[in-house]
Amino acid sequence: MDDISITDLWDRVTGTQPDPPWWLVAFVGLVALAAVLHGPTWRLARNTVTIAHEGGHALVALLTGRKLDGIKLHSDTSGVTVSRGKPHGPGMIFTALAGYVTPPLLGLFFALLLAAGRITLMLWFSLALLGAMLIMIRNAYGVLSVVATGAIIFGVSWLGSAEVQAGFAYLAAWFLLFAATRPVVELQRMRARHMAPSSDADQLAHLTGVPGLAWVSLFGATALLALLAGGALLVPDVDLPDLPGLPSTADF
Template identity: 45%
Template sequence: MTAAAAAAGVPFWRNLLAEVVDRIIAVSAPPDRLHLLLTAGAVVLAVAVPRVWRLLRHGITIVHEAGHGAAATLTGRRLAGIRLHSDTSGVTVSVGRRRGMGMIATVLAGYPAPSVAGVLMAWAVGAGHAAAALCGAVALLVLVLLQIRNWFGLWSVLVAGVAVGAATWLLDAGWRSVAATALAALLLLGGLRAAAELPASRARDRSRTSDADQLAALTHLPALIWVGVFVLLALAALAGAGLLLGLVPLP
């Protein structure tokens, strides 16, 4: 609490709330082209390094499972919980009809979720609302945390939440913009890599329980068609984010 607020008798919680709101609605200048390219280049390198990617992949899995959970809730299914595993896999359990559009939408939503989140974050950064984008990421992590049903998942979401929350609260406007840009790039590039890796993971896992295989069973379209859909959606999101940030010139 500031000295002026204390002197005026303003309660601590009210002053803190005002500071949080001010931080959320703070407007910062969008990053210039050079900073965007440097940040994106750093994320490309991080995603390309296997050991680093394995660590970052946990964050992509969190958003992936959040996509399943959001779709289940929006289509009237009952969300029963989310589990995250040390091998970067995850499971979202929902209760409802085993077939139909609700189930299809729930299964379909996982792989595109990081790309959609990345586009939204890129839009916010380009509009000068990097702080709001980071706060939105924290809010998403809190909602996921409420649905976690295992210890590793709890630990993963808490670490991610602390990291994004620290960037939101401790960094100045310029560095918040860099952090939000990096997170948007990670979601977009990580979402693309996760989708592109699906054929290899299907080849290793003969149980045929991937999202693409479940969609094949639900729709009678081949699993490889759904893999292609996931990759195309990720590429479209990457191109859209580039347009929003001015990296891709308009035709």
């Protein structure tokens, strides 16, 4: 591989790339949806959502002045982020709120980057987030999960063709947008069975006095709105050919 200067690398990361063909965007969107709906695939792919979820807790904890002790990711796709600070107040509320809203908002942000043609930037931004998160991981499975995810993204962004990079980037954005709703549904099912007494929604209920179901509804609404907005950005414009024997739009 030829040597690449810092300037060339910067131009490569921050430059724009051409839009992928519409069929590729549609295909990876269907693949992402299938990954969410298919149980065995979901159990593996859900690790990505957990990374975003716990990363959201960690980022907001730092932004609100809390001391971040560490993050653990588990093989059952659960996770925990431990921070220190006041056990009540806005900082704790926003930290608890951040988990379930981060995956859909991150998916929406990725959709904005892709709509602007920033495919490589989106991939490298993901790498930067994973690198920052890796510093705070405190268990072996968490390290493995973050490193493996980062290695896949780096391999695609560095070695993949433009079409492969585009397909992977759109797949990631679609997946986060589609996947954000399922954990919310799973959360409410567990709450209904009294299996999640310390869930984010119940912690928020304790902190604010607002019922946990209201917070679950907020999580779900955020996921659905992000899917609608992000989907509108990702869905390609398809120019259909004029049918023989019919006047074209220019004739009207």
